[in-house]
Amino acid sequence: MGAEGATLEVPAREREEHPGHRKLVIIASSGELEDVWAQMIMATSGAAMGMDTTIFFTFWGLFSLVKNDKHLTGDNWMQKMVAALDRPGTEHLKLAKMNFVGAGPAMMKKLAREHNVASPGELRQMAVDLGVKLVPCQMTMDLLGLKREDMIDGVGEPAGAAAMLMEAQDAVTFFI
């Protein structure tokens, strides 16, 4: 960098002790595009900051762990109805606002590409690479008729609320 004036020297100093929380737990309950984006951005950032990061995926949040080519089928009429109304996978997320029967998400994804914003799917892969633990909620899996093989590689063992509360005891927590 040329101009001297533009460079701000930061004095070398001992790093101040910053104990804070070294763990991050995100409860991912929403499956809407904008929320999944927030879940993945917080998780990748937390892991990049050296925080021991876990995302617990529950209810519609679980949809972003499902393979894109997976259609829900269901064993009974209620599961079949969920299957008919919604399709899981990061490629099929909808916006809570301005969805316009899919035009909103398509526009948002185009904008994101133009601004070099990583897609939720790309961020999810980065999260896996950075060591973020992706924990699916066992109860939601049962409710929606989802199995381990329906979900992407890198998803951890399913767990319940108590396990997550235990994990969250000494962590920063977000509910998204």
Next chain:
Amino acid sequence: MSMQIAKTLDLKGLSCPLPIVKTAQGIKEVDSGELVEALATDPGSVADFNAWCKSTGHELVEQGEESGVYRFVIRKK
């Protein structure tokens, strides 16, 4: 104290959280005490790099901006 850059990360054009994520990955490739230079265009990266260094313990040796490119020099912990 040597000011030789061991690695330069070109993060220009990338948006949050990629500058930080790619720096966290890139710094793994250098040894403790070595310098990493990061070049970004995201204005949010100024606050993010300061917070990231504070949190991870890597030292932000230098930071500056020229023609919309933010430059950070980080010494690995």
